[in-house]
Amino acid sequence: MNVRRLRIAGFRGFNSEREFLFSDRVTVIGAPNSYGKTSISEAMEFLLYGSTSKVDLGDYSKEEYRGCYRNVHFPQDSSAFIEATLSRPGDRETVLRIELDANGTTRRFVDGDQVDRWPFHDTSAGAARPFVLQHALKYLLLVSPAERFQGFARLVGLNQVESCVQALLALCTKPTATIPEEARELLEKLDKLRERLASLGPLKKALSASKKGSSGAEAFFAAIEERSDGLLGGPSIPGERLQKLVDARDLANSRVYAGGVNIRPLAPDDRASLASAQRTLINSVTPSFLDDYGRLAASAAVDILRRRTTLLEIGQALLGEHPAECPLCEQPMTGDLRQHVKERHAAAAAELERMAPVSQIRTRVERVVHTAQQELGRHLELLEGQLTDLLAATQAPNDAKVRAVFGEGHEGILSIVRETATAMRPRLQALQDAAARTVAALATCDTALISGNPHLSQAEEAGQALDAYLAAAADYATRTNEAESALAGPSQIFRQSLDAAAGTAELSTVINLLQRRHQIELALRLEDVVVGLKALKTFVQQALGETMEAVMNTDLTASVMRWYTMIKTTGDPQVHFSGFALPRTKAGEFKARTIAVKASSYGVDLASAVSSLSESKLNALGLCVSIASALRAPGPWGFLIIDDPIQSWDDEHETQFVDVLRTLAASEGRQLIVLSHKTSWAKQVCQGCRSLNGIHYELTGYRKDGPVVVEREWCPFDHRIREAESIAADTGATSDRLQQGEEELRLAACQLSAQIARETLHRITSPHNMNSADVRAILNEGGASAELVDRIAQAFVSADDAHHLPKNYQANRERISRGCNALREAKKLLKDKR
């Protein structure tokens, strides 16, 4: 895609809107420093990529560059914008527009429709950016080798790869910063385990196996088991080995001190029992239990009802025999009274029927009470057991033994043990008190059930006592966990001291390893992952080196050399760039992300181009690298914006670079937009690329509303006519040369027509892309005679488009001469009209 037109408003140095039309071949914009020249290339960068390389590459603080893209004088309530018209030759034009609000928000539009991303997004992702920027060149060469690598990666379209590599390397370098805390702790424990194994000579075989990761796990535990059997004095049955080791250790330890200073851990079975008891207690005194208990409490009333029903049944029977008198008092009975007795009997029988069988309820309630009593005892016992060792260790006479085991220098640790025990005692007491109240309440219920005198209030009291116990148990569990953490260090030191005193250090280590078998296997697997990332890091670096080397070797180096050679002058000393290299280690691996720039002096290799070449040559080299990269992977871009290439060069090198530009435009078919601070060199480019007929702008001043933009002639009319006449007069001119003469004639006709349109018709018409009909129309309108217009058009038609010549076309000296004369007449006519 080429860029045809660019409109800028409110961006960088541009306040009020400015518009530039670009030639398909070369557009040169000359301007002294600070006239807004670089704002043009930045506008194109910002439009295409949403940021500029000056900001991306600069090591600036965000504060310094906050809001830097908008022109400070541009109205705050207006959106700054950059709008470019792009097109491929022969294809329809596409207008891209980016708007930038004062708050930094951007919006993108394609042909007026807002979009999230540009349509060329995918094809441009791996392409080099179509910019050769002077301020970016230093990031290519005059930086550390690693930064140079990054610069090259960006330049050759490997920026996605580079950001991916950086992310991978960061992860592989410090993976423990990313993994979950739990995994990190396991790995730390594994390190400590290895330290311990290293200190125990007989276990070095296991240590060696552990360093092989999870693949060494089997050998690791085989070594541990082998050593275990050695410590036990003979082989053991696998299922019994651990218990034998524990017994042996405990026996040996008990000679010094039987116990510890820790919170006693619950065995898996005990942990399950505790959880089961807890569930039972929680589910004991439920609303359903209270309901049952309430029914039992009401069972006394049922007995009365039953007796009354029986009495009424007997009364009914007796009334059947003697209906006229009451069976109880023998008083006379009326019919109404008999009916009343009958109804009361029926009601009492129905009520009795509704009552559930009391015996079933009683059985259920008794079972709940008994189970709660049992589970409460079990629950309490397990919880109490956790503190047994700690409390025992801080009471006489054990406290003296414990102090002796710790030895001197551990007073602080000993005081932690004591303080923890002191803090836990009231918690245990509270738990035991709550348990006692619950036991009493349940016993009351039990007794009342046996005596047949239950009251609902008894069950409610039991429920409240149980709730209080469970609350105390929860608090106890929390405090126990805290105490366990506080005692982790002291108990470990105590264990080590005890092992040292009892000579059981190795036994303890072996027991610990066998008990933590699964945990160790897991840690080894996690370590496999972490260690494996080191290998991945190497693979990534090697692949990156290969990728970069492929880019360098396949076409970049040769292409850079091609352009570099074009810039060289005949008088240059033979001290030059000689190629790129990706340094490798002695093992043949790429050194991490570095690019060396080689140079030679009269055939002898120098240490580096960076340290040996002059600034001007480094500048030339940087330009050549950028140009070669842009040509190597152009992606969708047909244009190349070259911003201020001429820096610290002599006249000859400047002239050589014009050849580079002409080659890029004419041979490589690139649309060039060249910006330079040196207006005289800009004119030299126009002259050097005269036949390409580009567009030449000059920024002649700068005001608050932005740069003053003036379009200059690419080549003066008179120069073109003189050139055409000179060619026509050259009897040895080849066909190509004559063709060039006719092209000069055509361009002169277009330039003159545009001038007539501007000066006499007061209409701005571009001299570019004009055809013979356009020229004829303007000349007619401008007052040229029909005969003159015909003569000009006749010369023009034959050379209407030098790229699409008629089949019978032949360059013709006379026609060129006639055309020149006709155009001179037309020029004179214009002068007269002025």
Next chain:
Amino acid sequence: MEDAKKSESANPTGPEPSTLERFLATVAEKTNDPVHLRLLRACRVSQPTPALEAELQAIVREILNERSAS
């Protein structure tokens, strides 16, 4: 401010493999470690760092969860 780098992305479904895809394939040729291959697959996004970290955490969690399950 939008950053053009943020909007760049791989084109895993396109007919032509992107430069990033080719690079990742080059790395993948050097290893058969399933962890490496998973991480390389996670790189195929415009913001690889968070994706990579999430993938490594997932890998580690899977190992930790195996312990819980066993």
